[in-house]
Amino acid sequence: MKAAVKPANGKVEIMDVPIPTPGPDDVVIKMSMCTVCGSDMHFVDEFANEMLSFAFPGPHVLPQGLLMGHEGVGTIHEAGSNVKSLKPGDRVLASCLVGCGKCHECMTVDHSVCSGGGRVLFGCQAEYYLVPFAEVNVAKVPDSVSDEHAILISDILSTGFGAIERANAGFGDSVAVFAQGPVGLCATAGARARGCGLIIAVDAVPERLEMSKKFGANVVINAKEEDPVQKIMSLTDGKGVDVAVEAVGTQATFEACTRAVRRGGTVSSVGVYGLTPQISMPTLAPSFLHRQIITTLCPSGRDRMEHLIDLVANGNVNLEPLFTHRMKLDEVPAAYDLFRSKQGGVLKIAITP
Ligand SMILES: [Zn+2]
Ligand SMILES: [Zn+2]
Numbered sequence: 001m002k003a004a005v006k007p008a009n010g011k012v013e014i015m016d017v018p019i020p021t022p023g024p025d026d027v028v029i030k031m032s033m034c035t036v037c038g039s040d041m042h043f044v045d046e047f048a049n050e051m052l053s054f055a056f057p058g059p060h061v062l063p064q065g066l067l068m069g070h071e072g073v074g075t076i077h078e079a080g081s082n083v084k085s086l087k088p089g090d091r092v093l094a095s096c097l098v099g100c101g102k103c104h105e106c107m108t109v110d111h112s113v114c115s116g117g118g119r120v121l122f123g124c125q126a127e128y129y130l131v132p133f134a135e136v137n138v139a140k141v142p143d144s145v146s147d148e149h150a151i152l153i154s155d156i157l158s159t160g161f162g163a164i165e166r167a168n169a170g171f172g173d174s175v176a177v178f179a180q181g182p183v184g185l186c187a188t189a190g191a192r193a194r195g196c197g198l199i200i201a202v203d204a205v206p207e208r209l210e211m212s213k214k215f216g217a218n219v220v221i222n223a224k225e226e227d228p229v230q231k232i233m234s235l236t237d238g239k240g241v242d243v244a245v246e247a248v249g250t251q252a253t254f255e256a257c258t259r260a261v262r263r264g265g266t267v268s269s270v271g272v273y274g275l276t277p278q279i280s281m282p283t284l285a286p287s288f289l290h291r292q293i294i295t296t297l298c299p300s301g302r303d304r305m306e307h308l309i310d311l312v313a314n315g316n317v318n319l320e321p322l323f324t325h326r327m328k329l330d331e332v333p334a335a336y337d338l339f340r341s342k343q344g345g346v347l348k349i350a351i352t353p
Helices: 038-045 049-055 104-108 147-154 156-166 182-193 206-214 228-235 251-260 302-313 329-341
Strands: 002-006 013-016 027-034 065-067 072-079 091-094 128-131 138-140 174-178 198-203 219-222 241-246 261-269 292-295 323-328 348-352
Touching: 002 329, 013 329, 027 091, 027 147, 038 329, 049 065, 072 128, 072 147, 091 147, 138 302, 147 156, 147 302, 147 348, 156 182, 156 241, 156 261, 156 302, 174 182, 174 228, 174 251, 182 198, 182 206, 198 206, 198 228, 206 219, 219 228, 228 251, 241 251, 251 261, 323 329, 329 348
Parallel strands: 174 198, 174 241, 198 219, 241 261, 261 292, 323 348
Antiparallel strands: 002 013, 002 065, 027 072, 027 128, 027 348, 072 091, 091 138
16 A cells, blocks of 8 residues: 655655554554644654654554554544444544553543553554554544544644643633644634633734634734734733643743733643753743643544534534645655645645545
8 A cells, every 4th residue: 555654854755565454452444534734744854763663662663664644534444353333434533642541541631641552643644544442542423524624633623622621711711822823723713612702813924814813813913023922911901811822832932821821821732842852931920920831632532532523513613724735645745845834825735545
């Protein structure tokens, strides 16, 4: 089969590799659509394959390199002998973080922080991909949910909404979302879905700010034209927002969040900092006193996916405008270049076999 493989740092190639075979608890999915994600850029550019195979042991690391891609949708091709609730032909998606379903973290926290063999799902950018612990990580997708929405549910919709939920932003609260890339836009949409009172979107790319208005932002701030923290203070009578979401993973935006949040408020960090070894915060800002800092990995697992599927299937959110480009699996290397460049208004790329 054709699959996107990372043979060395900074490189992605389409290679011919064997179709995976499922173990007793696994399924193999025939991909119908996949995409590239900000995390893929970190995996390709920053992390050596050896480091990733050590961190996430499993069949996704081939002798040729790392199988790429963790956001996909498709139909069950083959199910392992212990998998009872899924059968060949079922249309399904899997969480981008797969948990064992049995460890303390899976049972009491979230599948995303599994300590029982869970990991990032790799290999969706291929004709077929393997999902471990299928009963707890794979959800059936009804016809009313498009492939595009299914892909978003597998990662960034869950991640962006998670940043809002875990910060407890609700009816009437003020929220600022720093960076309106795909995850930030999902956080903006999540703030709207949860009934927040004032939703402020910050970015430096005009197309992304335009999109944020469609997804529910009440006010947009172009960080190239004005100081976002000052503007947020003037919009909130000098108090700051209840919740500031960091959705890109830089020191500058994290720090801005800590300055933009009101006393007692919450900084919700969901951006991926990659190999940034440390972030810091100002202790002399008024908002340093009595506040929370929350970090979130994509909330995962079948039950989470099913909840988000209901949200989309019944038309309560529509994030399909995130898909700005369409490409074929053969073009995955070009998709990485396009996504990394942030050119041409790119947000999400729908990739089909
Ligand atoms: Zn992702
Ligand atoms: Zn687990």
